[in-house]
Amino acid sequence: xxxxxxxxxxxxxxxxxxxxxxxxxxxxxxxxxxxxxxxxxxxxxxxxxxxxxxxxxxxxxxxxxxxxxxxxxxxxxxxxxxxxxxxxxxxxxxxxxxxxxxxxxxxxxxxxxxxxxxxxxxxxxxxxxxxxxxxxxxxxxxxxxxxxxxxxxxxxxxxxxxxxxxxxxxxxxxxxxxxxxxxxxxxxxxxxxxxxxxxxxxxxxxxxxxxxxxxxxxxxxxxxxxxxxxxxxxxxxxxxxxxxxxxxxxxxxxxxxxxxxxxxxxxxxxxxxxxxxxxxxxxxxxxxxxxxxxxxxxxxxxxxxxxxxxxxxxxxxxxxxxxxxxxxxxxxxxxxxxxxxxxxxxxxxxxxxxxxxxxx
Amino acid sequence: xxxxxxxxxxxxxxxxxxxxxxxxxxxxxxxxxxxxxxxxxxxxxxxxxxxxxxxxxxxxxxxxxxxxxxxxxxxxxxxxxxxxxxxxxxxxxxxxxxxxxxxxxxxxxxxxxxxxxxxxxxxxxxxxxxxxxxxxxxxxxxxxxxxxxxxxxxxxxxxxxxxxxxxxxxxxxxxxxxxxxxxxxxxxxxxxxxxxxxxxxxxxxxxxxxxxxxxxxxxxxxxxxxxxxxxxxxxxxxxxxxxxxxxxxxxxxxxxxxxxxxxxxxxxx
Numbered sequence: 001x002x003x004x005x006x007x008x009x010x011x012x013x014x015x016x017x018x019x020x021x022x023x024x025x026x027x028x029x030x031x032x033x034x035x036x037x038x039x040x041x042x043x044x045x046x047x048x049x050x051x052x053x054x055x056x057x058x059x060x061x062x063x064x065x066x067x068x069x070x071x072x073x074x075x076x077x078x079x080x081x082x083x084x085x086x087x088x089x090x091x092x093x094x095x096x097x098x099x100x101x102x103x104x105x106x107x108x109x110x111x112x113x114x115x116x117x118x119x120x121x122x123x124x125x126x127x128x129x130x131x132x133x134x135x136x137x138x139x140x141x142x143x144x145x146x147x148x149x150x151x152x153x154x155x156x157x158x159x160x161x162x163x164x165x166x167x168x169x170x171x172x173x174x175x176x177x178x179x180x181x182x183x184x185x186x187x188x189x190x191x192x193x194x195x196x197x198x199x200x201x202x203x204x205x206x207x208x209x210x211x212x213x214x215x216x217x218x219x220x221x222x223x224x225x226x227x228x229x230x231x232x233x234x235x236x237x238x239x240x241x242x243x244x245x246x247x248x249x250x251x252x253x254x255x256x257x258x259x260x261x262x263x264x265x266x267x268x269x270x271x272x273x274x275x276x277x278x279x280x281x282x283x284x285x286x287x288x289x290x291x292x293x294x295x296x297x298x299x300x301x302x303x304x305x306x307x308x309x310x311x312x313x314x315x316x317x318x319x320x321x322x323x324x325x326x327x328x329x330x331x332x333x334x335x336x337x338x339x340x341x342x343x344x345x346x347x348x349x350x351x352x353x354x355x356x357x358x359x360x
Numbered sequence: 361x362x363x364x365x366x367x368x369x370x371x372x373x374x375x376x377x378x379x380x381x382x383x384x385x386x387x388x389x390x391x392x393x394x395x396x397x398x399x400x401x402x403x404x405x406x407x408x409x410x411x412x413x414x415x416x417x418x419x420x421x422x423x424x425x426x427x428x429x430x431x432x433x434x435x436x437x438x439x440x441x442x443x444x445x446x447x448x449x450x451x452x453x454x455x456x457x458x459x460x461x462x463x464x465x466x467x468x469x470x471x472x473x474x475x476x477x478x479x480x481x482x483x484x485x486x487x488x489x490x491x492x493x494x495x496x497x498x499x500x501x502x503x504x505x506x507x508x509x510x511x512x513x514x515x516x517x518x519x520x521x522x523x524x525x526x527x528x529x530x531x532x533x534x535x536x537x538x539x540x541x542x543x544x545x546x547x548x549x550x551x552x553x554x555x556x557x558x559x560x561x562x563x564x565x566x567x568x569x570x571x572x573x574x575x576x577x578x579x580x581x582x583x584x585x586x587x588x589x590x591x592x593x594x595x596x597x598x599x600x601x602x603x604x605x606x607x608x609x610x611x612x613x614x615x616x617x618x619x620x621x622x623x624x625x626x627x628x629x
Contacts, residue, residue, distance in 0.1 A: 073590070075590060075591060075593075076590060078593065079593065082593070172489065172490075173485045173486070173488075173489025173490055174485065174489065176575075179576050181591060215491075215577070216490070216491060218577050219486075219488065219489060219575060219577065220488070220574065220575020220576050220577035221575065221576035221577055222575060222576065225575075229474070232475070234474060234475070234486060347592075350591045350592055353587075353591055354584070354587055354588065354591060354597075355409055357576075357579055357583070357584075357587050358409060358410070358413045358579040358583070358584050358587075359409070359579075
């Protein structure tokens with residue numbers, strides 16, 4: 001009797017293990033076939049920035065074992081990649097960091113013969129991406145968006161059209177700023193009428209003082225946590241990326257997003273291969289995989305950030321393509337610009353940021 | 361003589377994880393991208409704002425230690441006068457939460473402060489909306505986190521107290537109050553000293569609690585160091601700040617040791 005029981009238990013356990021083996025598949029838009037590559041692929045990406053099912057599909061298609069490591073800021077990523085034994089084959093930095101990485105010769109030029117799906121990238125993205133990576137030699141856009149204000153319409157009654165509302169004492173303790181040096185100082189520079197990429201110390205100092213002045217009004221410097229806070233109605237206003245705003249509005253319809261009239265930042269998170277990459281073949285295959293129309297559509301539906309992939313856009317519903325937050329109009333983009341690598345001047349920004357952060 | 365060999369693993373451990381990191385900190389403090397310079401170090405030393413944050417951190421750490429002592433002493437005293445079995449059970453209630461990860465508990469507190477407390481007291485804004493509210497919230501969570509570190513050494517000292525001394529004190533005509541202040545309190549000083557050290561040092565170096573509870577809007581010295589390493593690609597500023605804190609902790613420990621006349625508390629030096 002005991003033996004039978006034992007056998008049954010083992011059988012159940014084996015079945016459970018078998019069931020755990022993923023069977024996720026996807027139909028590729030262009031009927032692509034992936035050959036067996038094998039080995040490991042070490043990916044460094046932002047948190048919650050890929051549909052985990054896609055990783056499984058890629059592993060099943062190519063036999064590559066994907067090790068996915070998350071980061072919380074561009075600066076952190078740069079420190080990780082600079083380390084002499086960096087294992088990463090693929091990462092997803094933002095525009096200005098890519099410009100810096102190109103300058104420091106940290107990136108491998110992309111071999112487009114291995115990325116046929118690169119044709120799916122919307123050519124209208126070039127206007128912005130050429131600024132930091134001319135001719136997309138080293139990077140392909142992965143996600144993009146704007147920076148703006150997410151606000152709760154039940155708490156904020158007046159129309160929101162200026163960054164100035166983030167300094168309105170009526171909303172003391174209800175204002176979230178972004179825990180990122182370039183974004184938070186950048187929009188303050190814009191509010192004061194300066195250039196987002198200024199190299200003028202006095203202008204940065206003015207922005208710094210403006211943000212120190214904001215300290216008593218501020219709820220905090222958040223990242224992913226402020227999305228939850230906004231959805232739950234725990235704050236009135238948040239400086240946020242359009243993708244997070246789009247996801248938050250989806251969960252709480254009292255929320256709304258705008259890009260203020262003073263102008264803002266349009267940002268790109270691109271995929272790049274560091275020079276230290278070990279498995280370049282798998283990295284290129286992964287980039288090609290991500291740019292498949294169906295894959296990119298599934299990914300953007302999961303992440304809620306805007307896709308630069310035209311083939312994916314064609315597959316998305318109106319709730320995406322007709323949404324001003326997800327797909328900003330030409331008129332909004334006209335007042336947005338990308339961040340530039342500041343070179344040595346970034347120290348001035350860092351020193352200002354350190355003062356702002358410790359001004360409680 | 362043979363006993364000396366047992367110390368070798370400890371010496372290796374000390375060199376690897378205490379001495380070597382210290383050398384790194386000193387190296388990075390005075391070395392910017394491969395060149396020796398005092399410039400960054402001097403800039404950091406003369407930054408008034410950083411010193412102001414250190415002052416706030418000292419205040420918060422002293423506050424935490426004082427509250428822990430005021431709360432912890434009666435708890436330890438009551439526990440030490442209980443039957444061993446009951447005391448064991450109650451102190452288990454105290455220490456079981458410590459088995460859970462510290463960051464997880466801090467996250468739980470962040471939810472309590474952000475959601476539960478405002479709902480309970482019908483507050484229109486969360487507790488962390490004002491600077492005072494944030495200070496109170498950070499203090500509250502620090503006290504919660506470090507209270508067991510105060511209670512444990514106090515309980516150890518108080519439960520080992522020779523009960524015949526208390527009887528002698530009574531025999532000689534002292535009332536309960538006098539016995540406590542003239543006999544119990546002086547005899548428990550080693551426990552108080554090690555309790556204070558065990559709370560003050562982690563409290564002044566805390567950075568998870570202010571970061572999570574203060575929503576990144578409340579900086580203690582630990583956060584300033586954390587930011588310095590995260591924002592700047594070179595480690596000079598962060599290392600200099602670490603040295604300042606190190607010296608500070610060292611001085612405060614020396615001061616505490618001065619009070620520990622019996623030299624038997626769990627002080628770190």
